Amino acid sequence: xxxxxxxxxxxxxxxxxxxxxxxxxxxxxxxxxxxxxxxxxxxxxxxxxxxxxxxxxxxxxxxxxxxxxxxxxxxxxxxxxxxxxxxxxxxxxxxxxxxxxxxxxxxxxxxxxxxxxxxxxxxxxxxxxxxxxxxxxxxxxxxxxxxxxxxxxxxxxxxxxxxxxxxxxxxxxxxxxxxxxxxxxxxxxxxxxxxxxxxxxxxxxxxxxxxxxxxxxxxxxxxxxxxxxxxxxxxxxxxxxxxxxxxxxxxxxxxxxxxxxxxxxxxxxxxxxxxx
Amino acid sequence: xxxxxxxxxxxxxxxxxxxxxxxxxxxxxxxxxxxxxxxxxxxxxxxxxxxxxxxxxxxxxxxxxxxxxxxxxxxxxxxxxxxxxxxxxxxxxxxxxxxxxxxxxxxxxxxxxxxxxxxxxxxx
Numbered sequence: 001x002x003x004x005x006x007x008x009x010x011x012x013x014x015x016x017x018x019x020x021x022x023x024x025x026x027x028x029x030x031x032x033x034x035x036x037x038x039x040x041x042x043x044x045x046x047x048x049x050x051x052x053x054x055x056x057x058x059x060x061x062x063x064x065x066x067x068x069x070x071x072x073x074x075x076x077x078x079x080x081x082x083x084x085x086x087x088x089x090x091x092x093x094x095x096x097x098x099x100x101x102x103x104x105x106x107x108x109x110x111x112x113x114x115x116x117x118x119x120x121x122x123x124x125x126x127x128x129x130x131x132x133x134x135x136x137x138x139x140x141x142x143x144x145x146x147x148x149x150x151x152x153x154x155x156x157x158x159x160x161x162x163x164x165x166x167x168x169x170x171x172x173x174x175x176x177x178x179x180x181x182x183x184x185x186x187x188x189x190x191x192x193x194x195x196x197x198x199x200x201x202x203x204x205x206x207x208x209x210x211x212x213x214x215x216x217x218x219x220x221x222x223x224x225x226x227x228x229x230x231x232x233x234x235x236x237x238x239x240x241x242x243x244x245x246x247x248x249x250x251x252x253x254x255x256x257x258x259x260x261x262x263x264x265x266x267x268x269x270x271x272x273x274x275x276x
Numbered sequence: 277x278x279x280x281x282x283x284x285x286x287x288x289x290x291x292x293x294x295x296x297x298x299x300x301x302x303x304x305x306x307x308x309x310x311x312x313x314x315x316x317x318x319x320x321x322x323x324x325x326x327x328x329x330x331x332x333x334x335x336x337x338x339x340x341x342x343x344x345x346x347x348x349x350x351x352x353x354x355x356x357x358x359x360x361x362x363x364x365x366x367x368x369x370x371x372x373x374x375x376x377x378x379x380x381x382x383x384x385x386x387x388x389x390x391x392x393x394x395x396x397x398x399x400x
Binding site for chain 2: 185186187188192193196197200201202203204205
């Protein structure tokens with residue numbers, strides 16, 4: 001067990017020492033170790049269940065969550081997203097193709113020409129500005145509603161992020177470093193809460209697993225009473241760690257999303273998800 | 277009228293007894309009592325120690341369970357200075373891969389603040 005932990009966290013907390021090693025193993029080996037780590041940690045949780053995040057760890061919360069998902073409060077937002085798609089349909093079809101069920105699964109992806117990661121939200125706004133339309137705000141509202149509509153249409157398909165070049169591998173490693181590097185006054189890393197201590201409680205909050213964190217985005221949060229993007233959530237956790245967050249849709253967060261999504265390969269898309 | 281006088285008398289009494297009792301208290305427990313109280317506040321406050329995020333501590337609500345419960349600290353740390361060093365984050369007291377913040381090392385808390393927290397924990 002100890003051995004698995006150390007291996008899985010070649011993604012380690014002592015990143016400086018481990019980065020050289022991390023570069024030596026392939027992203028696919030990293031992913032396999034990551035999945036094995038969670039399997040060893042909680043043998044009874046089915047792989048695909050990691051799309052349901054923190055609700056794997058707490059039966060009471062899981063029951064409340066299932067009840068919420070029966071009459072989900074996000075349906076109106078999905079309808080709003082559909083209306084947005086239809087309003088500028090020709091523009092979007094030009095960028096993403098005619099099949100709305102096939103958009104979510106394309107992202108995040110590495111663009112070999114620009115040598116940068118593309119996210120769904122980033123490309124929605126890129127598509128709009130290319131067509132001389134006003135871009136949406138980044139974290140909530142229209143962008144989240146349209147993204148949620150596309151996620152909903154893609155439900156049931158598996159996350160399938162590809163790394164096929166040195167550039168893509170570099171973006172992955174950059175995201176991995178952000179994920180595992182201790183930062184700020186508390187010396188905390190994402191990995192501390194969402195890998196080593198997943199399932200434990202920080203105050204009253206159970207810590208969810210990092211595996212599958214991108215399956216159900218954007219998410220509806222009871223706390224927000226609306227949808228928010230994955231990067232909005234990244235920003236929130238960075239702030240909780242008392243560090244200055246990166247900018248949403250910056251290269252830093254895009255690489256982080258690329259890393260997390262690659263780690264979640266094979267998990268079914270189930271967005272938008274309800275969270276507390 | 278009588279009632280009013282009574283009330284007045286009671287107030288005066290209350291004030292004088294208060295005045296009398298203050299020195300008694302501080303003589304008995306010394307500076308320590310308020311240090312312990314301040315230490316508790318520092319440990320529980322979300323903007324300071326926020327120890328409850330990770331530790332159960334007697335008297336604290338909704339604790340996390342990332343770290344061990346902070347009880348029987350005298351048994352655990354016979355040397356009071358070891359407890360200080362642990363919270364301060366001296367390298368030889370830090371565990372690899374631990375989420376325990378290095379409060380002094382990283383400047384989250386001053387040495388004086390850590391000392392008060394130690395006073396509070398040491399009597400639990």
